[in-house]
Amino acid sequence: MQVTKTVEATRSLVKQWKREGKTIGLVPTMGFLHEGHASLIRKCREENDIVVVSDFVNPTQFGPNEDLEAYPRDFERDCALCEKMGADLIFNPQPEEMYQDPCAYVSIHTLSDTLCGKTRPIHFKGVCTVVSKLFHIAAPDKAYFGQKDAQQLAIIRKMVRDLNFDVEIVGCPIVREADGLAKSSRNTYLNDEERKAALCLSRAVKRGQEVIRTGCESEAVLKEMRAVIEAEPLARVDYVSVVDALTMQPVERVEKDVLVAMAVYIGVIIGCIAQYTVMPLAA
Template identity: 65%
Template sequence: MQIVTTIEELRSIVKWWRGEGHSVGLVPTMGYLHEGHKSLIVKAVSENDRVVVSDFVNPTQFGANEDLSTYPRDMERDAALCEAAGADVIFHPSPEEMYLEDNCTFVDMNRLTKGLCGKTRPTHFSGVCTVVFKLFNIVTPDRAYFGQKDAQQLAVIRRMVRDMNFNVRIVGCPIVREADGLAMSSRNAYLNEKERKAALILHKSLVLGEEMLRAGERDAGKVRDVILKNMRTEPLARIDYVELVDAKNLEPVKKIEGPILAATAVYIGKTRLIDNFHYDSEA
C-alpha cells in the first residue's frame, strides 16, 4: 500500500491502473478511521480492482468556531486500518495541495442543503461538494463509497453526481454501530465516560420512532414528538434538530406515504453527533 501526498502522483498511479484495465473505487474520509470506515473500504475492495482512500481533514467544510484545529488525527493508525482492509493507496494531501492560495472556486447546492445539518452549518455542504468534486476529478473513480450515517451528505453527493453528469456510481453503506447502539464516529473520541453513556440517547430515541412506524403510525408529527420527548430525558443532550423528511428531496413530511429519513443532530456536551434511520412505508 502506498501513501501519496500530491495530486500529480495520484493521477499518475490511476493512469497506470487504467492502462492495465483496472476499475477504481474511492472512499473519501477525513481520517481518524474506525470500523465504520473499514466497512466502506472492504466493500470497495470487493467491488473494484484498485481502491483509493482519501485521508484529508477538509478545511472548507468547517464553519467558524467549529473543530477544525482539534479534529482527531492519527495517520499511523489510519494507514494500518487501510492496509488491513485491502486499500491500495491512501491519498493524504495537505490543505495547500488541495486548495491553491488564490483559490476562489467552490461548488454549491440549494434545496437539499437548506434543512437538517445545513440549517445550523450553512457553509458545510459547499465545502463537502467542493472537496468531493475535486476528488472525483483527481481519481476518476468508477464507484465512490459513503456511509449512511451522514445521510444528508449522501443525498447531496448523489444529487451533485446526477446534476453534474459525473460518470461514477455512488454506493451508500449501512451505519456501523458500537455494541450498545452508538453510531461510530470519529468525533466519539471527544466524549468523556459520562458523555459517552449519555450519547446513547440518540439511537434509543430513534428506535422508539422506528417502532411506531413499524406499528403503523403515519403521522410524522406524532413520531417526531415521541423521539423529541425521549431525547429530552437526557440532561446532557442539547438538541439541534429532529426531523422526518422525504428520503429523496429531504423536504419535511407531515404524512408518511413512502421512503422517509428520520434524522437527528444532538450536542452531548460540546460534541455534535448525528444519527438517523430510513423507513419505507411501501416496502
C-alpha cells in the same frame, strides 16, 4: 499499499491503473478511521480492482466556530487499517496541496438548506467542492459513503446526477458500537458521562422504529423520539425531522422514501454530532 501526498502523484498512479483496464473504487474520508470506514473499504474492496482511500480533514467544510483544529487525527493508525483492509492507495494531501487561492466551488441549493445545513451554512458547499476535486483526481468508477451522514449522501447523489459525474455512488449502512451508538470519529470527544448520555440517540431511533408505520403522521414519530432525547439532561436537540429521502424537505406524513434525521449536541462538545438514521418502513 502506496501513500501519496500530491494530486500529481495520485493522478499518475490512477492513470496507470486505468491504462491497465482496472476499475477504481474511492472511499473519501477525513481520517481517524473506525469500523464504519472499514465497512466502506471492505465493500469497495469487494467491488473494484483498485481501492483508493482519501484521508483528508477538509478545512472548507468546517465553519469558523467548528472543530477543525480539534478534529482527531492519527494517520499511522489509518495506514495500518487501510493496509489490513487491502487498500491499494491512501491519498493524504495537506490543505495547501488541495487549496491554492481557491475561487471556484461546487454547491447545491434546496437539499443543503435544511437539517444540518441550517446550523452549518457553508458545510455542504465544502463537501461538494472537496468531493468533486477527489472525483477529478481519483477518477473512480464507484465511490462509497456512509448512510450515517444521510443528508451528505443525498446531496452527493444529487450532485452526481446534476453535474453528470460518471461515478456510481454506493451508500453503506451505519455501523454501531455494541451498545448502539453509531461509530463516529467525533465520539472521541465524549467523556464517560457524555458517552453514556449519547445512547439516547440510538434509544430514540429504536423508539421511532417501534411507532413508525406507513401512512402515520410524522409528528407522532417525532414526538416519541424527542421525548427520549429530552429525558437526557446532557443532550440538546438541534433537530429531529421527517424528510423526503431525495429532496430533504420536511414531510407531514410518513410515506415511502422518507428519512428520519436528527442532530443532537451531547455535553459541551465543539461542533455537532450528526447521527442520521435511515428508517426503513416496517415491511
